[in-house]
Amino acid sequence: MxxxxxxxxxxxDPPPRSIPRALYHVRAGISGFPSPAQDYDGGRIDLNEQLIxxxxxxxxxxxxxxxxxxxxxxxxxxxxxxxxxxxxxxxxxxxxxxxxxxxxxxxxxxxxxxxxxxxxxxxxxxxxxxxxxxxxxxxxxxxxxxxxxx
CATH class of the missing domain: 2.10.109.10 (Umud Fragment, subunit A)
Structure with a gap:
């Protein structure tokens, strides 16, 4: 069993801990290459907030x-x-x-x-x-x- x-x-009820969250950006026009840092400029994921x-x-x-x-x-x-x-x-x-x-x-x-x-x-x-x-x-x-x- x-x-x-x-x-x-x-x-x-643990203290809030956040995990980095990547934001996805949509660009209207193409001019050059996007910066890799743009993938990591987002907010945070709080699993307590998401799951509880x-x-x-x-x-x-x-x-x-x-x-x-x-x-x-x-x-x-x-x-x-x-x-x-x-x-x-x-x-x-x-x-x-x-x-x-x-x-x-x-x-x-x-x-x-x-x-x-x-x-x-x-x-x-x-x-x-x-x-x-x-x-x-x-x-x-x-x-x-x-x-x-x-």
Whole structure:
């Protein structure tokens, strides 16, 4: 099962740090060569501003396990950072953090008729029918942050 490392996640409220952002310029006429410095005269990218519209209700978890990893290798992998917003109402198709029998799990919320269930992306893991287990939706995963090159 894919679960999160800590049920006591910290609220994301780091000091603003900005990343340089290149602006793209369109020129009406061609006269000479543009300066390479023009590519770097833009503002800054603030990932907090881009990814976290509600800082007081957003938490970050680290995923563990393989239940949300698809057979083709896509999906959520162990070590991925999950941004979770508790202020969003979960809907059909959302990836959620759910508390199931006291354990925090990452699953996809699906409604089969009027019966909600928690599904894994990995077919080796059976769905969890929410009426047959003690379940609570804790929050909705809004972003997955993965390091692709170390």
């Amino acid at each position: 894919l679960h999160v490392t800590s049920p006591q996640a910290m609220i994301i 519209p509600r800082p007081t209700s957003t938490f970050m978890f680290t995923a563990e396990g393989d239940s949300m990893q698809c057979p083709d290798g896509s999906g959520i992998h162990g070590g991925d950072k999950l941004l979770v917003d508790r202020a969003i109402d979960a809907r059909h198709g959302d990836i959620v953090i759910a508390i199931v029998d006291g354990e925090m799990l990452v699953k996809e919320l699906r409604h089969q008729g009027c019966m909600p269930a928690l599904y894994s992306s990995n077919p080796r893991h059976a769905p969890i029918m929410m009426h047959s287990a003690e379940c609570q939706i804790w929050g909705v995963v809004t972003h997955i942050v993965r390091t692709v090159r170390r």
